[in-house]
Amino acid sequence: MVMKEPRKGVLGLHLSAESERAVRAALEAAGCRYTAQRGAVFGFLEHARNHPTAEEVYRVVRRAMPRISLATVYKALEALVAAGLATKLTNGDGSARYDCRGEDHYHLRDVSTGEIHDLPVAFDRELLSKLDPALVARLAADGFEVTGYRLEVLGRFAK
Ligand SMILES: [Zn+2]
Numbered sequence: 001m002v003m004k005e006p007r008k009g010v011l012g013l014h015l016s017a018e019s020e021r022a023v024r025a026a027l028e029a030a031g032c033r034y035t036a037q038r039g040a041v042f043g044f045l046e047h048a049r050n051h052p053t054a055e056e057v058y059r060v061v062r063r064a065m066p067r068i069s070l071a072t073v074y075k076a077l078e079a080l081v082a083a084g085l086a087t088k089l090t091n092g093d094g095s096a097r098y099d100c101r102g103e104d105h106y107h108l109r110d111v112s113t114g115e116i117h118d119l120p121v122a123f124d125r126e127l128l129s130k131l132d133p134a135l136v137a138r139l140a141a142d143g144f145e146v147t148g149y150r151l152e153v154l155g156r157f158a159k
Contacts, residue, residue: 013043013064023085030083037061037068041076042100045086051097051107051116089116104148112156119153127151 015023023042024034032038040061045052052060058073077098080086086100089107097116106119128135128149136146 013040013061015039015043019043019046023080023083026083026085027079030079032079032083035076037065037072038076038079040065040068041073042080042085045080045098045100049117051089051099053095053097057098106151106153108153108155110156111154116152119151 019042020034020039023039027034027038041057044057044060048057050056054070054074054077057077058068058070061073062068077086077088080100081088081098086098089097089099091097091109091114095114097114099116101118104123104125106121106123108117108119109115110117124130128146132138139146
């Protein structure tokens, strides 16, 4: 028989019952179906520390679900993003990485490899007004409501 469920406890793909309920509810609220594959993709993303690409998610999830396709992984990731369970981090070259850490945080990007890591520093809600105390008000006067900001530190790791 072909295994349809992820092997429990393997690769961090298994969701707790509580986690599965939360993922299911968020997907359904966004008009997306919950499937075992989507659960497994979320389970991997939740434990991944390196903001994987869709291909990296596919390589790992496939070990537990050999019949999953790359297209299914892409659709699962898009559904998780639509449900607010993950964030898509796009790059200028069209590549994308995925993050399911919910709270605001900063990133570091290795420009040689494209890898993204979380920056070990607290998020500063006041950073924009530190750049310019009048900035948010000036943007509001132009009809632009600030809802947040992103910060990415660029560089490369020594070989
Ligand atoms: Zn992150």
